[in-house]
Amino acid sequence: MRSFSAIIFLIFSLSCQLLQAQNEPGYYLFPINPGNQNYLAGTMGELRASHFHAGLDIKTGGVSGIPVHAAADGYISRIKITTGGYGHVLYMAHPNGSTTVYGHLSKFSADIAKYVLDKQYQEETFEIQLFPGKEQFEFKKGDVIAYSGNTGSSSGPHLHFEIRDANQRILDPLKCEFPEIKDNITPQIRSIAFVTLNGDARVNSTYGRYEFDVIKTQGINRTRVPITLKGKIGIEIYAYDLLNGVYNRNGILKTTLLIDGDTIFSQEKDRLSFGNQRNILIHMDYDRYRNGGRKFNKLFVEDGNTNDFYTTPNKGYVFDDSTHQIIIYLEDTYGNISTFETEVNKRKVVNFPDPKIDEFEIYRDHLHFKVPNNGTPALISLYFNGKAKTITPYREDHRVAYYLWNLKNGLPDSMDINGNIRKTYIYAQIPSEREVSFYNHDMDITFYKHSLFDTLFLKFEKSYDSINNLEIFSFPNEDTPLKSSVKINLKPKNTYPDSTARVYGIYGNKVAGYQGGEWKDGEISFIARDLTSFTIVEDTVPPTVIPRIINSRELYFKIGDNLSGINKINASLNGAFLLMYFEPKRDLIWAIRKDENIPLKGEFILEVEDNTGNKTVYQRNL
Numbered sequence: 001m002r003s004f005s006a007i008i009f010l011i012f013s014l015s016c017q018l019l020q021a022q023n024e025p026g027y028y029l030f031p032i033n034p035g036n037q038n039y040l041a042g043t044m045g046e047l048r049a050s051h052f053h054a055g056l057d058i059k060t061g062g063v064s065g066i067p068v069h070a071a072a073d074g075y076i077s078r079i080k081i082t083t084g085g086y087g088h089v090l091y092m093a094h095p096n097g098s099t100t101v102y103g104h105l106s107k108f109s110a111d112i113a114k115y116v117l118d119k120q121y122q123e124e125t126f127e128i129q130l131f132p133g134k135e136q137f138e139f140k141k142g143d144v145i146a147y148s149g150n151t152g153s154s155s156g157p158h159l160h161f162e163i164r165d166a167n168q169r170i171l172d173p174l175k176c177e178f179p180e181i182k183d184n185i186t187p188q189i190r191s192i193a194f195v196t197l198n199g200d201a202r203v204n205s206t207y208g209r210y211e212f213d214v215i216k217t218q219g220i221n222r223t224r225v226p227i228t229l230k231g232k233i234g235i236e237i238y239a240y241d242l243l244n245g246v247y248n249r250n251g252i253l254k255t256t257l258l259i260d261g262d263t264i265f266s267q268e269k270d271r272l273s274f275g276n277q278r279n280i281l282i283h284m285d286y287d288r289y290r291n292g293g294r295k296f297n298k299l300f301v302e303d304g305n306t307n308d309f310y311t312t313p314n315k316g317y318v319f320d321d322s323t324h325q326i327i328i329y330l331e332d333t334y335g336n337i338s339t340f341e342t343e344v345n346k347r348k349v350v351n352f353p354d355p356k357i358d359e360f361e362i363y364r365d366h367l368h369f370k371v372p373n374n375g376t377p378a379l380i381s382l383y384f385n386g387k388a389k390t391i392t393p394y395r396e397d398h399r400v401a402y403y404l405w406n407l408k409n410g411l412p413d414s415m416d417i418n419g420n421i422r423k424t425y426i427y428a429q430i431p432s433e434r435e436v437s438f439y440n441h442d443m444d445i446t447f448y449k450h451s452l453f454d455t456l457f458l459k460f461e462k463s464y465d466s467i468n469n470l471e472i473f474s475f476p477n478e479d480t481p482l483k484s485s486v487k488i489n490l491k492p493k494n495t496y497p498d499s500t501a502r503v504y505g506i507y508g509n510k511v512a513g514y515q516g517g518e519w520k521d522g523e524i525s526f527i528a529r530d531l532t533s534f535t536i537v538e539d540t541v542p543p544t545v546i547p548r549i550i551n552s553r554e555l556y557f558k559i560g561d562n563l564s565g566i567n568k569i570n571a572s573l574n575g576a577f578l579l580m581y582f583e584p585k586r587d588l589i590w591a592i593r594k595d596e597n598i599p600l601k602g603e604f605i606l607e608v609e610d611n612t613g614n615k616t617v618y619q620r621n622l
Helices: 002-022 110-123 274-283 286-290
Strands: 040-042 056-059 067-069 074-081 088-093 099-108 128-130 144-148 158-164 188-196 209-217 220-223 229-240 254-259 262-268 310-312 317-319 324-331 337-344 360-363 366-372 380-384 387-391 400-406 414-417 420-423 426-430 436-439 443-447 456-459 461-465 470-474 486-490 501-507 510-516 518-520 523-528 533-538 544-550 555-560 566-573 579-583 588-592 603-610 615-621
Touching: 074 099, 074 110, 088 144, 099 110, 110 128, 110 579, 188 324, 188 337, 229 324, 229 337, 366 380, 366 414, 387 400, 426 436, 486 533, 501 523, 510 523, 510 533, 544 615, 555 566, 555 603, 566 579
Parallel strands: 220 337
Antiparallel strands: 040 056, 056 158, 067 144, 074 088, 074 128, 088 099, 099 144, 099 158, 188 209, 188 229, 209 220, 229 317, 254 262, 254 324, 262 310, 324 337, 360 366, 366 400, 380 387, 380 414, 414 420, 426 456, 436 443, 443 486, 461 470, 470 533, 486 523, 501 510, 501 533, 518 523, 544 555, 555 588, 566 603, 579 588, 603 615
16 A cells, blocks of 8 residues: 555656656746745645645735636636635646646636636526637646636635646645745644544543643653553544744645554545545544544544545554553655654553543443442443443542443443433434434434444434424434435424425524425425434525615625525526626625626616525616
């Protein structure tokens, strides 16, 4: 595996070097302000919320309209306009088989812009995808093909730039050593975490996941406190890279883990496959990210993780009681290296961790809980359809006793803790890689073959919010990511109008996140990408349409919707289609005339419809 990755890396590096020798200063030109120092807001492989970042995010000084240059000779092979994703984006094919991508553009070059506008009017749509012929839009290296912007899901003006190989795999542009980017700063290591991967493993005598701060002394990053590890343990690290002149926390190209001198894990994110992007959710610690925002990189490969950039995959390391040396090397694309080093099981541990759980939690495949210890630890009874099973603590101190139950040995429906009965709401063990359906009197859920990364212990609870008159269907599995969607069928007790009531997510105390759904026989089915809390709400309020600028040259409107969100925007002038540009980040729409010489005069009709069919019609004679 290592040799194959090395060959791929060598081929790409040699191709860049060969092309540089043919056409100095390199085959690919830096697309923004070439020849001047540039700054990046994002790099290849950076851990984002739902994907690995592809290519580079190039800063444009907080403004739009910076000329974007063709990185090499080639032709425009694909054009796309959408309100999300890369927004206005160009794909350019090159003679060496690669493709470069330019995203979040504010506008295209004049000839491309006219072509796109004609097609939008021809197909009567704002969002569009086009595939021009090879000879339609040819450009030389350095030609201006577009202008930078903030379209799509961009959170600020910048240019998104990618290089893809002939198989559309994303390559690291910094491998071509653009002189416009400077970096002599080593990656920054902030925390390390140790994870118990089975019921026998312990971190400082405790089951679960525990983080330790890192300090840098004499150029080496180390933990502040002693650590003991026993059994099968996974290691995670929170780190990021910095580049000269900016403070953005960027991705790290290469990570290597050595234990007792042996390389047991290594990864190099110099190429990414789109089909594996969802694997980010188990490549990083998803639970930790949802409950604090930090993205810890796992230095072990979970079941179900099909990423192909692990040159030495590792499923976890088994520690015995002897002293072990752990070394981690982090290297950025420019060869700057940071080192973490520690020895475990060497010094006596004084402070043992206290798991941050209220009463109980499901961590990996175990039920883990703690109970106050008043001198004699309580015997905990777990109930399985009325039958009791008594368990004893695996660890205790003067305050608390800790208990562990392997859920693969049975799913308790409740537990007796010092006479207090607690329901677990664990309903089923759902295997991965199989289609499985679960049914009860409140809901049905279908897991498809590729819905799960690994086994899921399904939890469910039905409740009622009497203040807001909401039925709440909760799947307390939010910290377990789904690989792909599931189908959920809710069986409400209340009666809802089929035409306007739909499913929404609940985040905190807020109803948000339109899910949609289809009604049949008083039940509503929908497709979900996350297991969270859902409710059913009726939306009868039409969208708002507020005129901002109305004259013969410009038509601007601010639009909005209180609940389900905007679904359709249609406009006409004297009965003919009129293109409306939609910018969701600002809730603005405005007219784009096909011919700027023809004024906006006559009968104007604007229809804005939300996702439940509520419609607002604005009509005016211009």
